[in-house]
Amino acid sequence: MLEADQILKVDHSIHQGDIGGHRPRDVVATVTVDSVEQVQEVVRAAAQAGAPLYPLSTGANWGMGSRFPAVDGCTVLDLSAMTRVRVLDLEHGYAVVEPGVTQAQLASALEGSAWMLNVTSSCADTSIVGNALERGDGTVRSRVRETLAFEVVLGTGELLTTGGLDGRGRYHGTVAGPDLTTAFVESNLGVVTAMVVSLVRRPEAIELAHACFEPDAFAELAEVVVRLGRAGLPTVGLPRLRDFFLVPSDAPADSYALPGTADPQQLSLLIPLLGRREEIRLSERLIREALTSVPDAVSFRTLDAETVPAEHPMYYRALMARGIPTCASLRRGLGVSDCQVEDTALAWLMFMPLIPLDRESMVRAVDILRQAVDRHTTALTAEFNIVSPHVANMVVQIAFGRNPESTVRAHALRDEIRTLFAEAGFPTYRSNIDHASSELAIRQDALIAPLGDLKALFDPHGVIAPGRYLTTAAR
Ligand SMILES: Cc1cc2nc3c(=O)[nH]c(=O)nc-3n(C[C@H](O)[C@H](O)[C@H](O)COP(=O)(O)OP(=O)(O)OC[C@H]3O[C@@H](n4cnc5c(N)ncnc54)[C@H](O)[C@@H]3O)c2cc1C
Structure with missing residues (x-):
């Protein structure tokens, strides 16, 4: 105590x-x-x-x-009271922020500058540091790709800096020798007290390519998404195959819950396009051509993010593509008017596995989910964030009614799909408080014992976030 x-x-x-x-x-x-x-x-x-x-x-x-x-x-x-933006370097495009700095705070500090923030679709008052430490995904790219350096208090109370951030708080870029920055992401090796975050250069133009499909077209759409993901479009946005609502086949509609915005009849592909106008035109043409091979396309459109009107369904997505965080998508999904979400009627669980970027794996992942949804009479929403030419970060959102029976079903569903996905070779990339302590055992990689040694060195009394991934190794 x-x-x-x-x-x-x-x-x-x-x-x-x-x-x-x-x-x-x-x-x-x-x-x-x-x-x-x-x-x-x-x-x-x-x-x-x-x-x-x-x-x-x-x-x-x-x-x-x-x-x-x-x-x-x-x-x-x-750490939410540590709200200093210690450095805002508008020449080189990075900021040094403390853990309490929110998306809204940094985005507003960047207003009118040549740089913008890569924002998530969570609440505007969520942090940049916590999101990076959870390996979050923003609208434009994965947070981990823009996590340049950390300042960390180790379990001994000593201060350590990584990634070319020096002891005086100046950022130089990664210097010669090993760098421990990513060792602090999804770990419990220390308390992060500052982070260097890379900003996104405000492009000449920002557009949203948005296409809707019948859910039956998923396999063909996955094929196209894989092709586009591997091709690397001349833009920087993060493509999302999203809104794939899977509902139990033979259950009455009042036995499961869905987010307020759900439309189980359609899934969509959303690609923010950021760049010079001629690059965007080229990307748009490549996307349009690729999508013609998908049957049952319901619609395809591109929208100029600057001019999407406030009443348009894609307005909030357009704001996010422009680096403007908004709570609207979270609130609309949960059917609430503020971000005090702990007591909402709708409860919400996440499961986040890594899927190889190929059609077969994506279809297999959806098949596993479809069968599990039926077994647990609980609906879910699947999304594939195409974070690289190699893999997709899958986000499975399980909405459920806040009552004991639905809660048990939702957790049983998440437990089961976690096991089935691991067996299928789709491990978790971002965990939760119930499973974080056993993720490394599932990974079965040879580094577990040395990682435990690092934990013992940095936090010899084991006081930092026990149960969050690393424990001291038993040799
Ligand atoms: C509808 C909805 C939409 C969402 N959309 C997105 C999205 O688009 N992208 C996304 O990535 N997430 C999303 N989320 C998930 C989540 O809300 C965000 O990831 C959010 O940024 C995490 O909260 P936080 O920033 O307050 O982090 P925290 O809750 O503060 O931190 C997360 C974890 O990191 C560790 N940690 C935090 N700070 C430190 C520190 N300084 N030192 C050491 N360890 C620390 C702790 O273990 C903590 O539990 C969404 C959630 C919902 C419900």
């Missing part, structure tokens, strides 16, 4: 709800800090007392555990 006088603020009453219906964790206290020195102080005190800490940036890890630690008995280390 931490001594109260060693910390800035202890709040035992902070709301601990969870949109995912996970088993509530027993939280000792919530400690809010607003400087690196305070983080060091709290970590040293925790190490001395052997009291585990669970760091959060803005605590909106919705669908994966929200603010709950992975295990019982932690003190939540709330």
Whole structure:
């Protein structure tokens, strides 16, 4: 247990709800800090007392555990009051941000500049640091591709910088020798107190290519998406094959839940196009040609993101493509008017596996989901984010009614598909508080013991986020 006088603020009453219906964790206290020195102080005190800490940036890890630690008995280390944009380098296009800096805050600091932020479709008040540490995906690219460096407080209280960020907070780019930046993504090796994030150069034009299809056309559409993903269009947007709603075949409609925006009759392909106008014209032509081979295309259009009117269904997607974060897509999906989502009527679980970018794997993934949806009489939404020419980050969203029976079914569905996907060779790329501690065992890679050694070195008392991926290795 931490001594109260060693910390800035202890709040035992902070709301601990969870949109995912996970088993509530027993939280000792919530400690809010607003400087690196305070983080060091709290970590040293925790190490001395052997009291585990669970760091959060803005605590909106919705669908994966929200603010709950992975295990019982932690003190939540709330970093949301660390809101400094320490550096905004508009010449070289990067920012050094603290954990409490939100998408809205950085996007507004960039207004009118030559740079913009790659934004997610989660709430505008979610963090950049927490999202990067969870390997999140933005509208334009994966967050991990723009995560350049970290400043970290280790479990010993020492400060470490990675990726060419020096001890004085200046960023030089990655210098000679090994670099540990990605070791802090999806791990519990330390508390991240700052991050260097690469910004997106504001292009001459931004458009959205948007096509809708009958769900039966999925296999043919997957083929085209694979071709486009491998071709590498002369634009930088992240293609998403999305809105694939799978509902139980023979169950009454009131036995499962769907997001407010669901249309199970259509799936869509959304590709933000960012670049010079002539590059966009070329991409648009390539996409249009590729899509002609897909039967049952319902529509194809391109929209200028700058001029999409507010009442248009693609308005919020257009804002996001322009680097303007918006809570609208989250709120519309959950049917709520603000982002206090912990008590919404609709609960929400996420499952995120990595799928090789080929038609056979994508079809297999959907087949597994379709059968599981029937077995658990629970609907879900599937999305493929084409993050590279090699793989897709799949996002499976399971919406369910907030009652004990639906919660059990939704969690059983996620547990089962996680196992089936792992057996099919589709491991998880982003986990949740129930499964994070066993992800490495599923991976079965030879690095587990050395990673445990690193944990023992950086966090010898095991106080940073126990249960979040790494444990000290038993040799
Ligand atoms: C409808 C909906 C849409 C969504 N859309 C997207 C999307 O488009 N893209 C996307 O990526 N996600 C999306 N999400 C998921 C989620 O809301 C976001 O990823 C969000 O950014 C995570 O919350 P956060 O930034 O507050 O991170 P936090 O909850 O603060 O952090 C996430 C985890 O990282 C660890 N952590 C956080 N900060 C630190 C630190 N400083 N040091 C060490 N460890 C730390 C903790 O274990 C924590 O649990 C969506 C969720 C919903 C419900």
